[in-house]
Amino acid sequence: MxxxxxxxxxxxxxxxxxxxxxxxxxxxxxxxxxxxxxxxxxxxxxxxxxxxxxxxxxxxxxxxxxxxxxxxxxIPLGYIAKEAEHIDGFAKECAVVTHHRLESDGKGGLQPAGELTEPFVIRxxxxxxxxxxxxxxxxxxxxxxxxxxxxxxxxxxxxxxxxxxxxxxxxxxxxxxxxxxxxxxxxxxxxxxxxxxxxxxxxxxxxxxxxxxxxxxxxxxxxxxxxxxxxxxxxxxxxxxxxxxxxxxxxxxxxxxxxxxxxxxxxxxxxxxxxxxxxxxxxxxxxSDDDGLKLPPRAAETQVVVIPFIKDEADRQKLEEYCDSVVVQLEAQGVRAVLDASDGRAGDKIWTHIKRGTPVRVEIGMREMEEGSLTFTRRDIGRDSKQTVPVDNFVDNCVDILDEMHNYMYEQAKNLLDQSIVDISSFDELEKYFNDPRNKGFARMDVSCLGDTACQQIMKNYALTPRCIPFVDKGKKVIIGKSY
CATH class of the missing domain: 3.30.930.10 (Bira Bifunctional Protein; Domain 2)
Incomplete structure (x- = not known):
């Protein structure tokens, strides 16, 4: 097993x-x-x-x-009323302010008072x-x-x-x-x-x-x-x-x-x-994956975290100072880097940053400090990307590494999208595809299908909606799928 x-x-x-x-x-x-x-x-x-x-x-x-x-x-209710067609799409979701002050209810609580002549809609x-x-x-x-x-x-x-x-x-x-x-x-x-x-x-x-x-x-x-x-x-x-x-x-x-x-x-x-x-x-x-968030580097407040591995408290100050110098070098390259000198075991810190999606984790212990090296791991690939390199090499190439990560994450998502669009030519195929729980993705059909009651019923039965008429298909196709 x-x-x-x-x-x-x-x-x-x-x-x-x-x-x-x-x-x-x-x-x-x-x-x-x-x-x-x-x-x-x-x-x-x-x-x-x-x-x-x-x-x-x-x-x-x-x-x-x-x-x-x-x-x-x-927004004054009168403004909203001017556009009945517009607000019809939001009417059931509107929060309305009807009073402009609070007063005692005589029982130790408060109640709305001062009813407005015209209510306001919160935008x-x-x-x-x-x-x-x-x-x-x-x-x-x-x-x-x-x-x-x-x-x-x-x-x-x-x-x-x-x-x-x-x-x-x-x-x-x-x-x-x-x-x-x-x-x-x-x-x-x-x-x-x-x-x-x-x-x-x-x-x-x-x-x-x-x-x-x-x-x-x-x-x-x-x-x-x-x-x-x-x-x-x-x-x-x-x-x-x-x-x-x-x-x-x-x-x-x-x-x-x-x-x-x-x-x-x-x-x-x-x-x-x-x-x-x-x-x-x-x-x-x-x-993201089953270990937590994965942040594309350009969307990450912290792109690189440097974690000191301290085995002997006597080494703490000099190791943290060395790690901080690596952070300064990375910042000089335009990289958003931080030193994690918080209390706690290095292993626990690693898992915290994995779950939070920090793009690159750098580990430095006394041996790495003495050798002028560091060990880094990419969050997008995981443990298989772990490698030890000279500090100068990492600093010089860090921007390229982050760009490579961005491109890799985009391509991974793009491949999944492309592989999950299925061309369907009949309503029977459409129903069969979405009736199978193993199928996840979008159906691409001729746009004329939307005018057919059979298609409309299938979409209703499976909670499907037409997502868009893609520009790339020049108005001839429609993407159908489930949505958030």
Whole structure:
């Protein structure tokens, strides 16, 4: 009988993928539940990933001449009512503020008081309130294009919350742009999808399928919604970002008009686009293993951890000083490195960093210090990558090692995605494929299948949705699968 290696995470991915995900979040110390149902505390280990996403995405957003601003959290109900079609998609998720103070209930407690004349909706998204400001700021064709972005929190009352995937409150950025023509707006929606792809591919090492959402899956009020659909290791899709061509839906609803060169008055054409902390959930489910989190190096706050192996307390100071000098050399190369001089056994520290996904672990004992060497292990490959090299060699090549790790992790995920897309030509094949629990992945079919009631029934029976109409197939195919 083959002996199974013990894993740090229980259950494993194959045993119970949803519970494995929760345990990885816990083991990596990324987030925890709060006193508010559906709202989570994102701990420093988790928030550091979001900070890197923010930094990388914000730089690219500004490269597109978009400027950051901030708009109110509370949106007047009247603004929401202007766009009935838009809010219909969020109505059941809206949290509403109806009172503006608290007073004693006479029993030692508090109760709401001061009922508002008009309730406020806690923003589920900001098209309406930003549209109101745009209407004041846009008067002439010279005011266009107007490109705005805000980093904010959003509230959508989630009935079945899951950390980093479906939460009542989450963090995101939402961009809102206005243009003089329909062509400019559509080009912008596609361009911002490309910007998202850059971050997902080049920072998070997440491959995906770029395409357009079907009419039923489109953002409420949009004329087109573009998406980047990633595949998790369990074969389910996760919508990693969206970019919407809103046509004139919101410009007409909020009277965003401009005077053209000929003196005529026209409504602007607008777009909106967003990426949220769901991407952290995607990162976990795309890359991690049964020992915990695996972080692509460019998404890691700490790319290299140096762990001193201290056998004799008399050696502690000089060994830690030596290890710290290695950290300084790595930092000079632009590597985010730290010395783990915390209390505890070196072996325990190693497992902590394995579970937290630290990309490279460096071990240095007295022998390595005397030899001028170190031993390092890559988190992406694991123990098979462990090797001892001269310190100078490692320092000089560390950036290349991290780049190699990024590329390896991306290719591993890309290969799984490519191998998990199955071309299906009949409804019988579609049903047979998803009826077999061993099959994990996406079906690719002719887009015309979506209009057939038989296809619709199969999708309903197996909880399938059309994920997107891929650009690469020029509108002829649709990707169908289960999703988060």
């Amino acid at each position: 083959t002996k199974q290696n013990k894993t740090a995470i229980t259950p494993t991915r194959d045993e119970d993928f949803p519970e494995w995900f929760q345990q990885v979040v816990k083991a990596a110390d990324l987030a925890e539940s709060s006193a508010v149902r559906g709202c989570y505390v994102i701990k420093p280990n988790g928030y550091s990933i979001w900070e890197i996403i923010q930094k990388e995405l914000d730089a690219r957003i500004k490269r597109e001449a978009v400027r950051n601003a901030y708009f109110p959290l509370l 589920p998204t900001s098209e309406t309130i930003i549209g109101e400001s745009m209407a004041k700021w846009v008067n002439s064709y010279r005011d266009l294009p107007l490109k705005l972005n805000q980093w904010a929190n959003v509230m959508r009352w989630e009935m079945r919350p899951r950390v980093f995937l479906r939460t009542a409150e989450f963090l995101w950025q939402e961009g809102h742009n206005a243009f003089a023509t329909a062509e400019e707006a559509n080009a912008d929606a596609l361009k911002m999808l490309d910007v998202y792809e850059e971050v997902l591919r080049d920072v998070l090492a997440i491959p995906g399928i770029k395409g357009e959402k079907t009419a039923d899956e489109r953002f409420p009020g949009a004329v087109a919604t573009y998406t980047y659909e990633a595949m998790m290791q369990d074969g389910k899709a996760l919508q990693s970002c969206t970019s919407h061509d809103l046509g004139q839906t919101f410009s007409k609803g909020f009277d965003i008009k401009y005077q053209d060169k000929d003196g005529g008055e026209k409504h602007a054409w607008t777009t909106s686009w967003g990426l949220s902390t769901r991407t952290i959930g995607a990162l976990i489910m795309v890359h």
